[in-house]
Amino acid sequence: MPEAPLDNNFERTTAETLCAPPRALSAACREACLVHIYPSGPGMGRRYPLASTVAATIGRGSDCVIHIDDHSVSRKHARIDPTPQGYLAVDLGSTNGTFVNDQPINQQLLRDGDYVRVGNCIYRFLAGGNIEAEYHEEIYRLAIIDGLTDVPNKRYLLEFLGRELSRSARHNRPLALLLFDIDHFKLINDDLGHLCGDHVLRELAGQVKKVIRSEELLARYGGEEFAVVLPESTPESALHVGERIRALIEGYNFSFDEQAVPVRVSVGVASIVGEAISPTELIDRADARLYEAKRTGRNRVCA
Numbered sequence: 001m002p003e004a005p006l007d008n009n010f011e012r013t014t015a016e017t018l019c020a021p022p023r024a025l026s027a028a029c030r031e032a033c034l035v036h037i038y039p040s041g042p043g044m045g046r047r048y049p050l051a052s053t054v055a056a057t058i059g060r061g062s063d064c065v066i067h068i069d070d071h072s073v074s075r076k077h078a079r080i081d082p083t084p085q086g087y088l089a090v091d092l093g094s095t096n097g098t099f100v101n102d103q104p105i106n107q108q109l110l111r112d113g114d115y116v117r118v119g120n121c122i123y124r125f126l127a128g129g130n131i132e133a134e135y136h137e138e139i140y141r142l143a144i145i146d147g148l149t150d151v152p153n154k155r156y157l158l159e160f161l162g163r164e165l166s167r168s169a170r171h172n173r174p175l176a177l178l179l180f181d182i183d184h185f186k187l188i189n190d191d192l193g194h195l196c197g198d199h200v201l202r203e204l205a206g207q208v209k210k211v212i213r214s215e216e217l218l219a220r221y222g223g224e225e226f227a228v229v230l231p232e233s234t235p236e237s238a239l240h241v242g243e244r245i246r247a248l249i250e251g252y253n254f255s256f257d258e259q260a261v262p263v264r265v266s267v268g269v270a271s272i273v274g275e276a277i278s279p280t281e282l283i284d285r286a287d288a289r290l291y292e293a294k295r296t297g298r299n300r301v302c303a
Contacts, residue, residue: 032125033125035124038148055081057076058118059077059092068118072096073118074095078092086110087110089109090106098116110127151226161217161282161283164229168273172274173231175232176271176272177271177283178241178267178269179221180225180266181225181226182200182201182224183264184264185200192261203252204226208245235269235271242301245265246265249264249265250265266290266293266298267300268288270288
């Protein structure tokens with residue numbers, strides 16, 4: 001992805017969260033840290049250095065090394081233990097479990113780049129040869145990548161769509177945009193909880209990524225709404241992609257805590273050929289079609 005300048009919030013976060021000068025670490029445990037990547041807010045991008053000799057407890061309790069004020073997190077939720085083999089993530093019998101790369105664990109040795117989830121919060125484990133460079137790269141990723149679903153965020157979507165609209169107008173080429181969101185997503189959150197809702201969003205993004213080509217873009221537009229930019233796509237092919245996504249989600253077996261979660265999506269499609277419009281205008285057109293899909297019964301594609 002091309003570089004995008006960090007906004008003031010990220011620059012401020014970087015300045016505020018740089019840790020103290022590196023301590024001397026044993027050969028068994030390289031310098032490592034956890035970086036808060038989700039949910040967004042004042043804590044996003046904060047770095048928690050991991051000691052080479054002392055375990056770091058994660059939880060809601062005020063005495064935890066990594067203190068999380070979130071009801072989804074147990075008082076003593078998890079612990080990161082330094083061992084001769086590296087850093088070990090250990091669940092402490094938490095209510096909602098500890099996950100590494102979205103898989104539940106009792107204990108697991110962490111590898112550089114692993115995602116650690118405790119309750120509703122996600123951290124990235126960094127333990128590379130140049131942790132300072134890795135940390136700043138992670139802060140850059142947070143500027144353009146959604147921490148929950150690991151797909152580009154709205155900021156990057158608008159930049160990408162702006163470039164493709166300019167190319168479409170300049171060369172009189174077709175371009176399409178899909179907007180889709182989860183039908184009755186509020187009921188999933190209300191009936192099964194926000195942890196389930198987050199799980200559904202991650203699973204959905206992971207499935208849709210499989211049918212998106214390298215020159216196309218899947219992004220999280222906001223909440224339960226996603227966008228797909230389709231360069232060189234005619235209205236007919238865009239409609240086909242929209243229907244493929246709808247059918248994919250309808251046929252996928254979503255589950256949470258061994259309970260089936262029925263998930264359906266509605267899709268709106270907007271297409272142009274060489275028209276000079278802004279990203280917002282094209283998004284508004286796709287959103288109008290999405291609203292039509294919702295109004296006429298949901299679980300359908302409107303173009």
